[in-house]
Amino acid sequence: MDWQALEISLKLALLTCASLLPIGLLLSYILSRTQFIGRGLCEAIITLPLVLPPTVLGFFLLVSLDQDSFIGGAFVSLTGENLAFSFTGLWLASIIYSLPFAVQPMLRSFEQIAPELREMAWCSGLSKWKTFFKIELPLAWPGIITAMVLTFSHTLGEFGVVLMIGGNIAGETRTLSIAIYDSVLAFEHEQAQMMSLTLLAIALVTISIVYTFNRRQRHLMRL
């Protein structure tokens, strides 16, 4: 069992969740509550990582994080470090490839909330912020949990993009899924099995959480 790879995987998944919580909330709230030209394109861009082959996405991300590119170059001049083949680069890439997993469930949740509930809250004297925290957020909560669980498990299991961006640097970018691949190549089947079972257990637990929360949401929205 490669404990270091597990630690990196968990760290990456948690950091991606922590980053995508505010980003996902902001994007999904704006998309659910406003109508603007180019909304369709905006949604398509957010959903793109879901349909693109990981290698294609990984290639574009690698090109844009490279030190010769605008983003990669700016990062080098600011910090003196390279984004490509670093944990920070991997983290940034994870935020992008897990974006649809965070935004879509949150967006569906916000869209399911009847507009009258929001208006009723305003007529009851609640400010827009209070309406968000006391009405919309609790009602969207199961969707937010779903988003976080999916983001966590997807980041934990991602292979293609991680390999393209991070490579396979032990202690830096080597995640559990990369370690499994390495073990299989080295005919260390016992170790690969152990790590695979770990990922399987995490996936099972997280998906069970999603179903439980979804049932609760359906129960609440029965009105």
Next chain:
Amino acid sequence: MLEVSLLDERQPALSVEFNCASGELLALVGPSGAGKSTVLRCIAGLHKPERGHIRINQSDWFNSDDKINRIPQQRRVGFVFQNYALFPHLTVAENIKLAQSNTQEDKLTASLLSKVRLTGLEKRYPHQLSGGQQQRVAIARALARNPDVLLLDEPFSAVDKVTRRKLYLELNSLRHDLAMPIVLVTHDLDEAAMLADTMVVIYRGKTLQQGTPSQLLHQPDTVSVAKLVDVRNLFKGKVVKEGKELQLHWENKQLTLSDRIDYHQQTVNWTISPSKVILHQRVRPSRGEQENPVSGQIVELMTLRGITTVLLSVNDAKNVIIQMDVSEHVAIRNDLKKGDAITVSLIADSIHLMPS
């Protein structure tokens, strides 16, 4: 006093004007899509009209001239939405407390719950309540803010007929304790006539007439209003002056008009309420001269809740039907049957004229 004057040329177009005194229940009636709910949304601050004013007790909530437009949170409105819009994740008590300015005030929540007869259901969630109970929670929540105006948007449409009748009685007894103007939106004329002090007819965003239910239902200003309030006896005639007397010439008949009528137009539309058409007793006919007698043959009889509606095909007139409402016992006592020949009186005081 709530004063509303709204003008909007965009869609949905509005040209609305009415006043509602404190303690008065005003019903906005009209067909679906007439703009009734939009007017309520304007009063609540959820929709901004182009021009006009919304004033409550001399204070402007909206005034396009002075560029005043208070947000919903600043308006102190009690709003009951069509589907009640109860917060599904909050209990009954929490729904009400949320609208209270002082959320610690448990006594107020309890008194509101007892007012709408929901004591004991504080901890239930909205989906655990019946339609009628949900409506009562919505009313209690609307009152929790001690509102300056109470807005009810088709509050009875989501419940079954039996529950609706119970809720009419409850609202009727509750409203007498309320001191604020109450605006009820409904497309049900019977509901409006039963509950409201004043009715306003609205059609395609335009208010056509404001008056008491009796004025609107029996004396509509125009044919459009008459059609919207479902006036059943609507005919065309000609007003002719015979000496000092005004007569209505209709289908080869001359009907005497009330001397209170001062009508200068010749061609008119006229109506008479079915409940004011008088049946000549068949059992013991009176010997005196009858006022504006009209004879005909019964073509249909329908009885609902003790009222028999008689459709009378008028003699010497082609396809002219007069509707008459009589108590069921009157229909039985006079042995009214389909095909019978009867005579009725169209009392001059009950004939209402409208411009052609």
